[in-house]
Amino acid sequence: MTDQGKINREGAKPASLFERADATFGLGPVRAPVVPPVPPVPETLRRTAAPPPQPPAPPPVAQVAAPQTAEVPAPEAPKAVAFCGPFAAIDREHLRDGGLIVPEDAVTGLLEEFRIVKRELLADARAGGSAIARRILVCSPHPGEGKTYCATNLAIALAAERGLEVLLVDADVVKPSVTQRLGIEAEMGLMDALADPEILPESLVVKTDIDGLFVLPAGTATALDAEYLASARTGAVLDRLTQGAPDRIVIFDTPPALAASPAAELAQHVGQALLVVRADETSRAALEDAQQLLSACGDIKLLLNAARYSPSGRRFGSYGTKGK
Numbered sequence: 001m002t003d004q005g006k007i008n009r010e011g012a013k014p015a016s017l018f019e020r021a022d023a024t025f026g027l028g029p030v031r032a033p034v035v036p037p038v039p040p041v042p043e044t045l046r047r048t049a050a051p052p053p054q055p056p057a058p059p060p061v062a063q064v065a066a067p068q069t070a071e072v073p074a075p076e077a078p079k080a081v082a083f084c085g086p087f088a089a090i091d092r093e094h095l096r097d098g099g100l101i102v103p104e105d106a107v108t109g110l111l112e113e114f115r116i117v118k119r120e121l122l123a124d125a126r127a128g129g130s131a132i133a134r135r136i137l138v139c140s141p142h143p144g145e146g147k148t149y150c151a152t153n154l155a156i157a158l159a160a161e162r163g164l165e166v167l168l169v170d171a172d173v174v175k176p177s178v179t180q181r182l183g184i185e186a187e188m189g190l191m192d193a194l195a196d197p198e199i200l201p202e203s204l205v206v207k208t209d210i211d212g213l214f215v216l217p218a219g220t221a222t223a224l225d226a227e228y229l230a231s232a233r234t235g236a237v238l239d240r241l242t243q244g245a246p247d248r249i250v251i252f253d254t255p256p257a258l259a260a261s262p263a264a265e266l267a268q269h270v271g272q273a274l275l276v277v278r279a280d281e282t283s284r285a286a287l288e289d290a291q292q293l294l295s296a297c298g299d300i301k302l303l304l305n306a307a308r309y310s311p312s313g314r315r316f317g318s319y320g321t322k323g324k
Ligand SMILES: Nc1ncnc2c1ncn2[C@@H]1O[C@H](COP(=O)(O)OP(=O)(O)OP(=O)(O)O)[C@@H](O)[C@H]1O
Pocket: 098, 099, 140, 142, 143, 144, 145, 146, 147, 148, 149, 150, 172, 175, 177, 255, 256, 305, 306, 315
């Protein structure tokens, strides 16, 4: 593996929401609303206006019963659903062979690198305060740039946080590989829950023997996968899996943005998108095209993966934020 390295934030500070809105809509700076002036009260009226006659005071009453008012019950906050799918043990040797983080092993440079990445994602997820802010899409422009590698390592690193539940969703319905990467077997998953409203998505979530790590496999592929992902059911399923669970983070592994539509569809349902790029392979044009396709997500972060050269020996060259 590599030496422990620090991942730098690079690039310009993203414009504020106001500045972005101004750039998009040309509204100019936000001004205080114009309030029409109140006409002054004429002097004569002010002097002559006497207080209106008061009705005689009622006799003192020893005790007055408070009037009975019907109490309107506050709307109940949605409760988190418990994941109740099958259990799967993860072979640690299999993780090691795949170059993935092994929770029980000594701290490695790889773990340190993903710890740094997760800190930032977690801080933004918590700052967002909503269920959508806690959903993170992992994507890249092209195949083979390390989406599954980064999504899986990130999920394992996040699961080590005390009290956090991490749901790794294999949304690469084109070429699913999360279960194979983790060495577990599961047939049904996301696409089954999207295709059949009778299926409860939480019943398909696999609980693993890595504390806090859960997996929703891609499930059964059909010719209509793109249509299912674009349907309103996707939002309903994701809401069900995340609502009422402030300590639950969802990581989506997706197909390449420039080759298939799922990443662009899912970008509408997440608070952050991690765009994985290969230092030596991904072109700027491809990066910009992918960024455009994910633009439904307002917070796109770049993760430079597998940089071949670095004086410090670090694996990830830089880590930056790209505004919408
Ligand atoms: N930083 C890295 N260090 C070592 N190996 C890596 C790194 N990033 C990716 N790999 C390896 O490169 C290969 C491709 O990575 P991965 O499967 O994660 O890419 P992907 O973007 O998910 O590909 P696809 O688009 O086909 O799903 C895998 O064998 C993975 O283990």
